Amino acid sequence: MKLNVLMWLAALLAVFLPHPADCRPDDAPASRRPLLPRPLLLHLGEEFSLRLGGGVGSSSAAPALLSSSTTSSSSSSSSAVNRALLQLTQRLLQARAEQQEEEEGEEEEKGKRSDEPPISLDLTFHLLREVLEMARAEQIAQQADSNRRMMDAFGK
Amino acid sequence: MSVALRTQLFLFLISLSSRMGLSRYIEDNEASDGLYSLLTLDQKRESEDFIFRRPLRCLDMLATDGYFTFVASQPQLACAAFIIAEPSEVISLELSDVNIDCSAGDFIKVFDGWVLKGEKFPSRQDHQLPLHQRYTDYCSSTAPGATSRSSQNVAMIFFRIHSPDSGFTLAVKKLHNPFPCNIMSQSPEGSFTMVMPHQRRNCSFSIIYPVEIRLTELSLGQAKSNELSPQRQVWSGCSGSGDYVELLGGNGVDTSKMFPVADLCFSLSGLAQMKIGCDNSVVRLVSSGNYINRVSFQYRLLEHHELPKTRENSLDNFCAVE
Numbered sequence: 001m002k003l004n005v006l007m008w009l010a011a012l013l014a015v016f017l018p019h020p021a022d023c024r025p026d027d028a029p030a031s032r033r034p035l036l037p038r039p040l041l042l043h044l045g046e047e048f049s050l051r052l053g054g055g056v057g058s059s060s061a062a063p064a065l066l067s068s069s070t071t072s073s074s075s076s077s078s079s080a081v082n083r084a085l086l087q088l089t090q091r092l093l094q095a096r097a098e099q100q101e102e103e104e105g106e107e108e109e110k111g112k113r114s115d116e117p118p119i120s121l122d123l124t125f126h127l128l129r130e131v132l133e134m135a136r137a138e139q140i141a142q143q144a145d146s147n148r149r150m151m152d153a154f155g156k
Numbered sequence: 157m158s159v160a161l162r163t164q165l166f167l168f169l170i171s172l173s174s175r176m177g178l179s180r181y182i183e184d185n186e187a188s189d190g191l192y193s194l195l196t197l198d199q200k201r202e203s204e205d206f207i208f209r210r211p212l213r214c215l216d217m218l219a220t221d222g223y224f225t226f227v228a229s230q231p232q233l234a235c236a237a238f239i240i241a242e243p244s245e246v247i248s249l250e251l252s253d254v255n256i257d258c259s260a261g262d263f264i265k266v267f268d269g270w271v272l273k274g275e276k277f278p279s280r281q282d283h284q285l286p287l288h289q290r291y292t293d294y295c296s297s298t299a300p301g302a303t304s305r306s307s308q309n310v311a312m313i314f315f316r317i318h319s320p321d322s323g324f325t326l327a328v329k330k331l332h333n334p335f336p337c338n339i340m341s342q343s344p345e346g347s348f349t350m351v352m353p354h355q356r357r358n359c360s361f362s363i364i365y366p367v368e369i370r371l372t373e374l375s376l377g378q379a380k381s382n383e384l385s386p387q388r389q390v391w392s393g394c395s396g397s398g399d400y401v402e403l404l405g406g407n408g409v410d411t412s413k414m415f416p417v418a419d420l421c422f423s424l425s426g427l428a429q430m431k432i433g434c435d436n437s438v439v440r441l442v443s444s445g446n447y448i449n450r451v452s453f454q455y456r457l458l459e460h461h462e463l464p465k466t467r468e469n470s471l472d473n474f475c476a477v478e
Contacts, residue, residue, distance in 0.1 A: 007164060011171035119265065119314045120274045121236045123215075125364055125407075125435040128238075128272065132364075135217035135240065136342060142208055142220045149206065 212237060218328055219342065225253075226315070227323035233316050237326070238270060241309040243339040243348060243361075245330040249311060250303045251294055254324040256317055258295035264315045264324060266292040266304050270340065271312065275410035278308060278338040282358050282411060305331070308338040340364070344457035349373075349450060356445030360404075360411045363437045366458045366475075370429040371439075373452040374401060374420060398444030401451050405434035405477055414438060417477050433463040434475035 157165075208222030214235040218224060224237070241247050249266055256262035268290040270277045280287060284307065292304045304311075313326065335351060337359035344365035352359060363369075376399040400421035406414030418430055443449050464476035 004164060007168045011168045014172050119234075120271045121215075121234070121314075122273050129364060131215065131217040131238070132219075132240070132342065135219040139219040 212326060221328055221330055223325055223327050225323060225325045226317075228317040228320050230320060231318045233318075235316065236312055236314050239306075239311045239313070239328060240340060240342055241330045243309055243341070244333050244336050245309055246333045247306040247309065247311045248303055248329040248331055249306075249313065250327040250329075252325045252327060254294060255322050256294075256315075256324065257319060257322065260318050262295070262315075262317050262319075262322065264294040264313065266294075266311065266313050268292075268304070268306050268311060269308065270310050270409060272409045275408040275413060277310065277340060277362060277409040277411070278360060279410045279412040282338055282360055283307065284357075308340075309333070309336065310340045338362075341455075345455065347372075347452070347454040349452040350439070350441050352441055352443040352449045354445055354448060356443060358440060358442045360441075361439045361453075362409065362411065363455055364409070364435065365437070366431075366433045366435070366463060367437050367455040368429060368431045368458055368462075369403060369437060369439060369453055369455045370427055371401070371420065371451065371453045372427060373450070374422075374428075375448075375450045376400065376421065377447045377449075398442075399447055399449050400442050402440045402442065403430055403432065404438040404440055405432040405436070405475055406438075407435045407475060409436060411438050411440060431458060431462070431464055431478050432475075433458060433477060 208220055210222065210224060212218075212224040212226035214226075214232050216224075216237040218237060218239045219241070226235075239247050239249070251264060251266075254264065256264065268285065269283065276283075276287075283290065292302075315324070317323065335353060335355075337350075337352070337355075337357055339348070339350075339359075339361045341348075341361065341363045344363065344367060348361060350359055350361060400419055402416050402420070403418040404411060404414040405417045408414070414434075414436065417432060420428065437455070439451065439453055441449055441451055464478040
């Protein structure tokens with residue numbers, strides 16, 4: 001009887017104990033992005049709600065924050081900022097619908113301008129192939145050198 | 157043992173095994189050391205001391221790992237270095253010892269892909285990131301010396317340096333990519349197999365030479381059920397079905413601006429070949445994500461006398477194909 005109870009307990013523990021959700025091997029540490037700390041998110045939320053009281057001040061705050069979110073490199077921090085921004089825009093929509101549309105139009109224009117490719121090289125295909133062949137020759141020479149060093153190392 | 161006890165024991169064992177779930181991850185079995193694992197630690201350290209270094213030129217193509225240093229002897233206003241790796245590799249770039257004056261108009265920008273004459277490879281439709289995220293500007297990024305990783309086997313770096321004796325060092329490393337998509341071929345001859353496992357992506361294999369392409373194997377759908385009846389003939393439009401292979405030809409690197417030369421939407425086991433006399437020949441695999449698609453092909457350079465003849469008095473801006 002006791003054995004039965006013990007076995008069932010152990011089975012329940014085994015099922016409900018937390019186990020790693022992901023079986024993948026660890027990613028390189030460089031790919032881990034730091035999470036935005038919670039207090040900062042709350043601070044942002046408070047800042048928005050404080051600025052809502054002011055008339056023109058609240059609408060001018062939104063474009064600056066929207067543009068900063070697009071250039072933010074960390075995706076988790078930008079998603080946290082986006083969440084705060086979502087709350088802000090919902091409140092602004094209730095208060096001033098027209099000004100909100102204007103801000104969105106401004107943001108789209110800024111986005112389109114940044115989409116334009118700033119630089120390009122006017123290289124002909126012929127020149128590109130020449131340079132590619134030079135690079136290939138260099139790679140083959142480098143591989144031959146590395147093979148020679150490996151053979152030397154084994155020879156010792 | 158009584159039946160009740162046995163059943164309880166089995167239930168117990170089954171509940172234990174519920175902890176060990178089935179998981180799938182891509183295990184890279186290619187040991188990067190290879191034969192080096194046979195060496196002793198001292199010998200390994202000796203051989204690793206050697207890192208390839210050379211100066212970077214204003215117009216350059218890099219195909220090896222190493223450290224490339226650019227030092228401006230005169231103001232260089234339009235410089236670019238193309239970086240290319242093997243098809244199943246991606247490129248990791250890192251800037252170090254950067255000595256430029258961002259306020260004077262100097263910049264270093266890393267692009268995830270190649271830009272040639274305003275056209276981008278991979279095209280906007282084929283790349284997973286939006287265009288502004290494919291550029292990494294050293295002057296405006298907050299973390300100096302950050303590593304950027306390309307999504308395919310090509311990358312490039314644009315730089316402009318005004319004052320002499322300014323410069324930077326670029327570290328190039330190659331990383332393995334188990335399912336390559338969007339590949340630029342390094343050589344005009346070779347063969348490749350492109351696999352798209354259950355992903356809704358369009359992948360292009362681009363060869364910047366006029367080549368003859370032979371499709372040796374095409375499998376659209378699950379490997380088991382290869383009995384797809386040909387619903388359409390070869391060389392007629394396939395865009396109705398979800399998964400197909402198309403051959404493109406054109407004079408730029410942007411695959412969305414190239415002309416489709418042929419479509420194939422049923423599995424074949426024989427040879428299908430085509431001569432594409434264009435500056436850029438592309439094999440593109442369009443996948444809906446419902447199946448595992450695989451296409452194998454070989455390609456070889458077309459000699460000058462083998463190039464398809466252009467039609468006389470032709471107004472098309474299209475390179476000849478046969």
